[in-house]
Amino acid sequence: MAALLEIAGASKSFGGVFAVADVDLAVEAGDIHCLIGPNGAGKSTLFKLVVGTYPPTAGRIVFKGTDITQAKSFARVAQGMSIKLQAPSVFKALTVRQNLHIALQDHVARHAIGTEEDRLLETLGLTSDAHRPAGLLSHGQQQWLEIGMALALRPVLLLLDEPTAGLSSDETYRTGELVKRLNAEGTTMLIVEHDMAFVRQIATGVTVLHLGRIFARGSIDEIVSDSRVAEIYLGT
Numbered sequence: 001m002a003a004l005l006e007i008a009g010a011s012k013s014f015g016g017v018f019a020v021a022d023v024d025l026a027v028e029a030g031d032i033h034c035l036i037g038p039n040g041a042g043k044s045t046l047f048k049l050v051v052g053t054y055p056p057t058a059g060r061i062v063f064k065g066t067d068i069t070q071a072k073s074f075a076r077v078a079q080g081m082s083i084k085l086q087a088p089s090v091f092k093a094l095t096v097r098q099n100l101h102i103a104l105q106d107h108v109a110r111h112a113i114g115t116e117e118d119r120l121l122e123t124l125g126l127t128s129d130a131h132r133p134a135g136l137l138s139h140g141q142q143q144w145l146e147i148g149m150a151l152a153l154r155p156v157l158l159l160l161d162e163p164t165a166g167l168s169s170d171e172t173y174r175t176g177e178l179v180k181r182l183n184a185e186g187t188t189m190l191i192v193e194h195d196m197a198f199v200r201q202i203a204t205g206v207t208v209l210h211l212g213r214i215f216a217r218g219s220i221d222e223i224v225s226d227s228r229v230a231e232i233y234l235g236t
């Protein structure tokens, strides 16, 4: 069976400099695939090619068997793809519930929004914080709220760009448990991550990107025992 997401020969240049160069990557339905690599490796750019922030300079993106290389972002979202970007984007002055409401309002019938908000609050462990302004949440809670906003679309494929950045080790662990629960409920995941303990907690497979290219791929054990991978991290 074809992969849920297939990236084939994808490249993206900015003014002649290739941020992503000839990347092949397949994510199977049910995977929690982690993408790692040093700063500037091209991870966020690759995500933006997948979600359609800009088209690739070359290559193809196939989602659920359909070539979406030229599709607009909103069309990809409608097909079941959702992303939590690297830069945080919750509305800090609004409550947690209001943030979820905004994310849900275009996708859920008006009478069902309250129930859906409750379901997401429960999933995220934010029920008792529903009425707090999002800006008063801990950094971890804000990350979970953002994941919840991405979940409002009920995606089949969820992309998370550095979901544990700035989190405590306890919050990181809880984020991993959230990711695994969402995956068990049927959401395939592609996750950019730095924290190797977190990757070990969640990953079904790992791809290493370096200088825009695929550098290595394998299980977490294969990746952490690969001395070439250690070298690219030390070299930056």
Ligand code: ADP
Pocket (backbone or CB within 6 Å): 014, 018, 019, 037, 038, 039, 040, 041, 042, 043, 044, 045, 046
């Ligand atoms: P990562 O997420 O792995 O840290 P990025 O994808 O953000 O890496 O960046 C990869 C390379 O592409 C970097 O050299 C970065 O400076 C460059 N880059 C990313 N976005 C742009 C852009 N919009 N314009 C020009 N260069 C960019």
Ligand code: MG
Pocket (backbone or CB within 6 Å): 043, 044, 045, 086
């Ligand atoms: Mg990045």
